Amino acid sequence: MPAAPSVALFTSDLRVHDNPVLNAASKGDGGVVPLFVEDDGVRATGFAAPNRRAFLADCLTDLDEALRSRGGRLVVRTGDVVEQTAKAAAAADARDVHIAGGVSAYAHRREERLRRALEADGRRLHVHDAVITALAPGTVTPAGRDHFAVFTPYFRRWQAERHRDVLRAPGRLRVPDGAGSRPVPRRRDVPGVSPGLAAGGETEGRRRMTAWLRGPLDRYAQRQDDLAGDATSRLSPHLHFGTLSAVELVQRARKAGGEGAGGDAFVRQLAWRDFHHQVLAARPSAAHADYRTRHDRWRRDEQEAEAWRTGRTGYPIVDAAMRQLAHEGWMHNRARLLTASFLTKTLYLDWRLGAAHFLSLLVDGDLANNQLNWQWAAGTGTDTRPNRVLNPLAQAKRFDADGAYVRRWVPELAGVPGLEGGAVHQPWKLSPAAARAKLDYPEPVVDLADGLARFKRARGGD
Known part of the structure; x- marks a missing residue:
């Protein structure tokens, strides 16, 4: 037979x-x-x-x-x-x-x-x-529970667990007769694509992985939050579509990084991805409902929400990140955190609004990482400090000190006398007032102190 x-x-x-x-x-x-x-x-x-x-x-x-x-x-x-x-x-x-x-x-x-x-x-x-992940959801669990709700103890177990072996690509394949197929879709037939969207496919993913492991990985621990330096792997779309294996990437990063901080820091980020997948596997409702409710009564302000979506909040570091998202369909991880914090804790708008916008553009957008990272930023997820607020000015000073990232993505602020260096992050301080009036750039949608006070009142303290 x-x-x-x-x-x-x-x-x-x-x-x-x-x-x-x-x-x-x-x-x-x-x-x-x-x-x-x-x-x-x-x-x-x-x-x-x-x-x-x-x-x-x-x-x-x-x-x-x-x-x-x-x-x-x-x-x-x-x-x-x-x-x-x-x-x-x-x-x-x-x-x-x-x-x-x-x-x-x-x-x-x-x-x-x-x-x-x-x-x-x-x-x-x-x-x-x-x-899809390096370690299958449910492989490691805490005593008496079906999943880890805090990353650090999960990561300790994740590191100690033996991951499966990497498999070779198959040799010759034979497709039986009668397997009818439609034409393979082509990128050129898809309308509404971000102009700077990167190329996909396993060949491109493996090329990027090899280039990353051969050098930039070494400096990842020191440069991962440098917004203008763009010193992250940009492999997340390939992990999302599975053109790269998370198992292979973890093993190769460990080997390439040796005992160095770069390899360790990168592998930790891959573990975060697995962490979010095991949370969603155990709690599928976290895709749309608070993982840990704070009984928020989110504000509704479509004008502020649209300013955030279009990169017109008046806070250059936030606007730069949102414009990068629109242009590339991708955003630096540090920028994702600060834009999410701004929406949920400075504007006090519902995290689901932001998560939906990200999913409408992110090439690497998936439910586990997108929704649970948004919940982390909103304080309704796994963050052990749910009321932390990322101040966009402090973030800008720390991760874009010379303003290079802002000037790249908010070009109307580039080359303006008086906004050299880090001054570009606070264009409302430009003097005289006549100079400010000439800027094609909005005033801040909210005062940071007012937004913080409003958030603290809503959450009932710090």
Whole structure:
């Protein structure tokens, strides 16, 4: 009896290197159907934002090329992911379907629906852990609880845990006859993309990873918060789409960084990503509800919210970050923290408003990291100091002392006499008043002291 083929259902693991899903599905002599479904359910949630669709198109094009170089090809379907996967499995007479485990409520529902549909047709679903994260959610837990709610004890256990081995990319692949496919989507067909959006795909991700590990990693601990220096890896989009393996990146960073501070600091950031995934896996409602309620009664002020979205708050460091987001579909992590703090604690506007805007633009936006980082900044998440406020002027002085980041992204303040160096962070101090009037730049939407006092009143003290 000939061996039956299997289906490798790609989700957030768009790579051939170190992919347990593709590795397991391609074992044996029956062949493999490498399948990606342009999921109606994802589009219905509003998660298919233009920047992520464009980056996804790059990833799928590159994945198809990688599979073809091995004798295979990517099979693309459109529609309901369960219906299309079941049809693809039936057409190939595949007995087994392999998929990476997800952490969101939607991913959990998808797995259960898919399992029921396949079992009803005599087929099996195999869910693989540690494909999207370095350590699978639930691998380490505190006594008596299903997840860690504080990062530091989680990180200690995470560091001590043995991560799985890195898998080689498969050699030759064979796709069974009859696996019909739609054309692979192309970036040029996606409207509304940020003009500075980076290229996607495993080839680009691995190029960036190699360049990062060969030098900049060494200086990461000293430079990670330097806004103008842009000294972060920019690998987050590749981790989000799975064009890079978190397991491989952790292992290679540890080896490249040795015992140095750069490698340690970078690996710690990768552990934060895993931490947020294990929180969301245990508490899927944290995607939209307070993880720890502070009983906030958030203000509503659309004018202030729009000033924040468009980078017109009157605080140059905040505005620079928001304009970088609009242009690149990406933002420096330090800038994400200070813009989130400004919205939630200086303006006292709902974190969900900010999280939604970030998800509309961020190429690396996913529910675990985006929503839980926003909750951390808002004080409704896992931060052990929920009432901390990041003062944008203090942040600017510390992380953009000479104003280079602001002048790059707020060009109307560049080259203005009297706003040289760090003075660019407080344009309202420019003298005389006639000079200020000539600036095409708004006055601050709120006084920082007033915003802080309002926040403290709302939270009932410090």
